[in-house]
Amino acid sequence: MFDFREIELSDKPWIDELLAKSDFMGCEYSFANNVAWRRLSDSVISRYKDYYLISTQDDENVYLTYPAGEGDILELINLFNKYCNELGKKFVMSSVTTKNLEFLKDVFNDKIENIKSDPDYYDYIYNAEDLINLRGKKYHSKRNHISNFKKQPWEYKELTPNLFDDCIKYITDRYNKRTDTDDFSAIVEQFAINTFFNNFEYMNLKGGVLYQNDKIVGVTIGEQLNSNTLVVHIEKASSDINGAYPTLCNEFAKANAFDLKYINREEDLGIEGLRKSKRSYNPCFQLEKHMVTFKKG
Numbered sequence: 001m002f003d004f005r006e007i008e009l010s011d012k013p014w015i016d017e018l019l020a021k022s023d024f025m026g027c028e029y030s031f032a033n034n035v036a037w038r039r040l041s042d043s044v045i046s047r048y049k050d051y052y053l054i055s056t057q058d059d060e061n062v063y064l065t066y067p068a069g070e071g072d073i074l075e076l077i078n079l080f081n082k083y084c085n086e087l088g089k090k091f092v093m094s095s096v097t098t099k100n101l102e103f104l105k106d107v108f109n110d111k112i113e114n115i116k117s118d119p120d121y122y123d124y125i126y127n128a129e130d131l132i133n134l135r136g137k138k139y140h141s142k143r144n145h146i147s148n149f150k151k152q153p154w155e156y157k158e159l160t161p162n163l164f165d166d167c168i169k170y171i172t173d174r175y176n177k178r179t180d181t182d183d184f185s186a187i188v189e190q191f192a193i194n195t196f197f198n199n200f201e202y203m204n205l206k207g208g209v210l211y212q213n214d215k216i217v218g219v220t221i222g223e224q225l226n227s228n229t230l231v232v233h234i235e236k237a238s239s240d241i242n243g244a245y246p247t248l249c250n251e252f253a254k255a256n257a258f259d260l261k262y263i264n265r266e267e268d269l270g271i272e273g274l275r276k277s278k279r280s281y282n283p284c285f286q287l288e289k290h291m292v293t294f295k296k297g
Contacts (some may be wrong), residue, residue, distance in 0.1 A: 149243025
């Protein structure tokens with residue numbers, strides 16, 4: 001019924017084609033992200049006609065990311081529900097935006113068991129113009145931090161292959177100073193970062209490197225996610241250097257989002273420090289995502 005398997009680099013052309021058909025803004029609708037983070041939940045993929053499917057399982061449920069592509073979505077959902085029933089598990093559709101949730105409720109209301117939402121996994125969406133120009137009182141502190149950072153000799157460079165080794169060393173040194181290096185998510189993050197570097201050009205990624213006094217103090221990686229949005233996958237900076245983070249964010253936005261409308265800085269994962277940081281950049285909205293559990297049968 002569905003031929004699920006691990007994602008491969010060679011899948012990029014057809015996956016990109018189907019992602020473009022939907023033009024979704026969620027950070028999970030990225031080939032690079034899907035490859036880099038596949039170990040986090042052992043995700044697998046499949047193609048059903050002109051839909052791109054990403055799925056994971058646990059003992060009770062089969063999860064399906066809301067499909068990207070085009071075609072008869074009703075046929076696909078009904079068929080996938082049957083597939084889950086045959087496995088003896090419940091069908092849970094994840095990454096359902098508010099717009100798509102209303103569609104599912106209208107069409108499958110009697111088949112929906114429950115709907116859950118977790119703000120920890122809402123994407124932070126910003127106006128690109130805001131992060132490029134930092135105008136107004138709401139960005140006063142960011143401008144001050146950047147001004148302080150630039151009192152020392154500094155430079156921002158586009159991330160290119162000749163800088164990879166230095167950047168990897170910088171990120172590895174940061175990782176080795178952590179106290180949670182045996183945490184599974186921390187290990188998976190290192191795998192994801194290495195995947196980004198090893199396939200940087202093939203994945204059409206963009207990046208930047210920030211220097212102060214000729215030393216690397218920040219590295220960031222992202223890509224154009226859809227027709228109007230830049231997504232930031234990785235942002236690492238020296239938190240002990242005043243202004244490193246906002247300068248890195250601002251320079252990356254200026255270099256890569258000047259012709260786009262939005263910047264997606266992904267989720268905060270419920271981490272308080274990360275949540276405080278992402279909110280401090282004044283998102284124009286958060287992309288809400290819901291999980292819809294269908295009844296068996």
